[in-house]
Amino acid sequence: PDYIVATYRLVTRDKDLRKRAESIAVGLTVGSWTDLPAARQAQLKPYCGTVGETRILAEHQDGSILAEIEVGYPVRNLTPRIPALLTTVFGKLSMDGDIKLVGLRLPEAFVRQFPGPKFGVAGVRQRLGVEGRPLIMSIFKSCIGMPLDALVEHFTEQALGGVDLIKDDEIFFSEQLATPEARVAAYVRAAERVAGTTGRKVAYAVNLTGPTYELRDRARRLADLGAGALLFNVFAYGLDILQELAADPAIQVPIMAHPAVAGALYAAPRHGIAASIVLGQLLRLAGADIVIYPSPYGSVTLAKEEGAAVLGALRGPSPHKPCLPAPSAGIHPGMVPVLLRDFGTDFIVNAGGAIHGHPGGATAGGQAFVAAVQAAISGRPLREAAQASEPLAQAIARWGVAE
Amino acid sequence: PDYIVATYRLVTRDKDLRKRAESIAVGLTVGSWTDLPAARQAQLKPYCGTVGETRILAEHQDGSILAEIEVGYPVRNLTPRIPALLTTVFGKLSMDGDIKLVGLRLPEAFVRQFPGPKFGVAGVRQRLGVEGRPLIMSIFKSCIGMPLDALVEHFTEQALGGVDLIKDDEIFFSEQLATPEARVAAYVRAAERVAGTTGRKVAYAVNLTGPTYELRDRARRLADLGAGALLFNVFAYGLDILQELAADPAIQVPIMAHPAVAGALYAAPRHGIAASIVLGQLLRLAGADIVIYPSPYGSVTLAKEEGAAVLGALRGPSPHKPCLPAPSAGIHPGMVPVLLRDFGTDFIVNAGGAIHGHPGGATAGGQAFVAAVQAAISGRPLREAAQASEPLAQAIARWGVAE
């Protein structure tokens, strides 16, 4: 049969790695093996896990070892849903000492049963009308406690800078002062006014919040009202909900996955699940169109290889459309050439602090990014381009140009 | 305003703990503060976070410190749902270095907005007809790959031992050989046959599986068919789904939360979220009636204080009904007096290996637990009770009596 192969990194004093792997392979599939009659063994064989490679990575002075083991789980044991996958490969095991799930090889036929992104890179580009360059996204600095008119003002200030997308704060859950529906409706009107001035259209990524069984209807409603994308705290809600939303043909709007709470799963060195699986593989399977994740540049980062592995999972070979990565934190206009070098053109320049902290205000902040992206795409040095753009000149004076 | 107070334990080289706490308090609520005009500050004040206590727990030789900081988040910023709570108190922060969420103090008015357990200890007891003693649960040893008739045989063998509850393997997701509906229907009939012999009724905890937006209907259907409880992989699916199921008056059956995948959140020493929050506080808020979690006895355990904190969260003072704890792993009949000493009578004796590994088979395994519980409740020494119970005598010969 086809197998899902999970790789675990563990610290243990027990050097019989094959025995450990065998006990996982049996315990997390058919439950028992050696004590079964031959007829039952024959019957259960296609459902029983298998042991793959085992290897010792390091031997420690205290007698423990750092090792990796591989275990195969028959695909037929699962349904093509993330809860089945996670419960099988890292359910009980997650509680069993120093053990981290670091790899997951999935048969292509299994992968194909997941929806994957509905829009992907090309679909998002087409909806937003942006080709040949990275997209630029601004993040609301403040949302909570602001009445709708102040929010619209804040939105407009960002939109006037010429950015492509403006996203809610992911912590924006309260609806006392402005519901998501009211925000979408108001921002769509504001975006139309701005387009009259700038000639550029801007999309709004609204935070999809509320009780689980109301999210699907709300997603449809927000899409109908004109939301440009749905921001979704997928790790606080659940990956299967993302899969439901992505597979729903009535929800015709890209989904932007936020990594909130994901650090609780991936950040520990010897526990949890690798970032490449959490932020990469699982989000693409479940169907995120856009994935926000820690950039290599800010204070909140992933290890270099881990970041590369996330990126590979988001847009490497797969039967699914590629996700659009939105590396986040530490990004200012002077970094745009480095971003293009590191990410190509298919990504989102995710700008928070450098928009709102721009000496000329948020509109100038957006303008600086627009000028930087135009320059970098046409291969002009930023300092040269800054001679024709006061906002870019101010940004460079403030944050410099990264090498 | 009322505040949710989160306590974080962190390792840092930056000893200005108040500054770190302030940046969290502002950044994860109103976004900015010092640069705002006074009128806006006055408007946002009720939405702005506050800094509580900060303390250094240890200073390390490398110049870093282990510290705790407290941050208050206004309740008005959130909705009474777990995704709002987690995204606010440990969303971005979860990715921000060596930091673990170790405490969460919630205002009572906020807690009251959550459903909590629908049945709780008294409700589960009433449904199962068990008073004055711990309940006894048997766990299917094998589920995957077995045709329905073999499953019914396996169920019957366990039921004949006199246990109160029999639960599915949590990894049982495939429906090729027997759907959850078919299992409930078949086991209800098997339970009736067994009751004719033993005079005891046994309930079946069926694994609630499938796509999220089908779970609610399936839960109602399984309840109507006669399921005794719904086993739910809440951490693989999402805590908000549990909250939806618990709050649904049409789902009249206790929910048994399984801790699968939870270790990825709680097990790391310097990352993630404390077990007392993950397995205790959040599960009770969201409405689990029964909570399976690592016992203090097996190979898979929690630290002693952490286990006590989980138990405290499950049944300590609260506006909600108490959850019934099902400490799991390392439990055999000879441990029952220790279990009663450690857990009182309101818990589930969760027996896996010692039922199926009993020298006389699974029926004798259940009988041994029944005899042990009867003896322990009436204060008779197990070895004395074993003179009247061959299954208990065999179990003691195999596993001994714990002190």
Ligand SMILES: [Mg+2]
């Ligand atoms: Mg923010």
Ligand SMILES: [Mg+2]
């Ligand atoms: Mg099992």
